[in-house]
Amino acid sequence: MFEPYENLTGYMPPLEREIDFEPFWENSLRELAAGERYSVRPEQETDIFVWQETDCRYPLAQVRARSVTLTAIDGAPLRGLYLCPAAASAENPVPGLIRWHGYSSNHGNICEILPWALMGYAVLALDVRGQTGDSPDFYQDKTGSYSGWMTRGLDSPKNYYYRRVYLDAVQAAVALSRRPETNSFLAFFGNSQGAGISVAAAALLARFRMAFPDWPTPSALGLGTPFLTHFSLALTEQSGGPLDEFGLYFRLRDPLRRAEKQILRLLSYFDVMNFAPWVTCPALIGVALKDTVSPPPAAFALVNHLGGQREVCVYPDYGHERIDPYLDRLILFMTEQAQASGRI
Secondary structure, eight states: OOOOHHHHTTOOOOOOOOTTHHHHHHHHHHHHHHTSEEEEETTEEEETTSOEEEEOOOSOTTEEEEEEEEEOTTSOEEEEEEEEETTOOSSSOEEEEEEEOOTTOOSOOHHHHHHHHHTTOEEEEEOOTTSSSSOOOOOOOSSOOOSSSTTTTTTOGGGSHHHHHHHHHHHHHHHHHTOTTEEEEEEEEEETHHHHHHHHHHHHHHHTTTTSTTSOOOOEEEEESOOSOOHHHHHHHOOSSTTHHHHHHHHHHOTTOTTHHHHHHHHHTTOHHHHGGGOOSOEEEEEETTOSSSOHHHHHHHHHHOSSOEEEEEETTOOSSOOHHHHHHHHHHHHHHHHHTTOO
């Protein structure tokens, strides 16, 4: 049974960073930056911050819809959708948004992100690599894993699945920021896994902006029922979600849990609670008090460590699900932030 809401609002456990947390991620970003131009094959040069695109047929003159592909530094194609107002151009740039989807889902359909484009945003929705969209994960694990993605690459932080995912998210942000039809407003949003990925990308861009001055600075975050946070607590209090994969992994591979501490240390590099103090932009967070997949204490641990301004919407009667009242508030929040920046 979770703590009463009144006890959660101030819940702020110590960060669980390893001593090399910051250099680990700075070196990872330098690896990404070094791949700005690289060869997949000797005769082919690729710019990882430029995407290929194909127009989609869609019966709305106000919006241009495109299928896009970014090529990651390991050669994996990151596919998705890009919608922007038809009038957007270098002379009339618009704010940019990136939406990340939930665990085991995909970038979705045009209708899901269409409202944002109709409101005047350029919005990018990419598949998380290896999940059920069209973006494969080319990495070959050194060890076995349980079905799903949570236990992929547990042999080292550099090989862990979410390192590739978080770097993909930074790459997508840089790519969108360099589009001629977008201005300097760049925000991230998503539910569950998508919220966690958004935190990681925003934190990395903010923390290392001096090292990579031509990369964008995040403007706002929308985090619905955030996942990938406070692993040490969530692993013991969650039920019915992706973290169940760890219990099954231990049961089949390590029934005495001899490697549990080592795995928790590895996960600390990817726990978005540990990224939260690096976030400098305003954030809107939706927390569901009946959420068993991402328990409320884990969500509040993230909320209370966030470095920027935050607004929390608490929903006592919702679980880990789409929360339409939160989405309505998110639309208003993003508009408020874009207007405050003078970019819409």
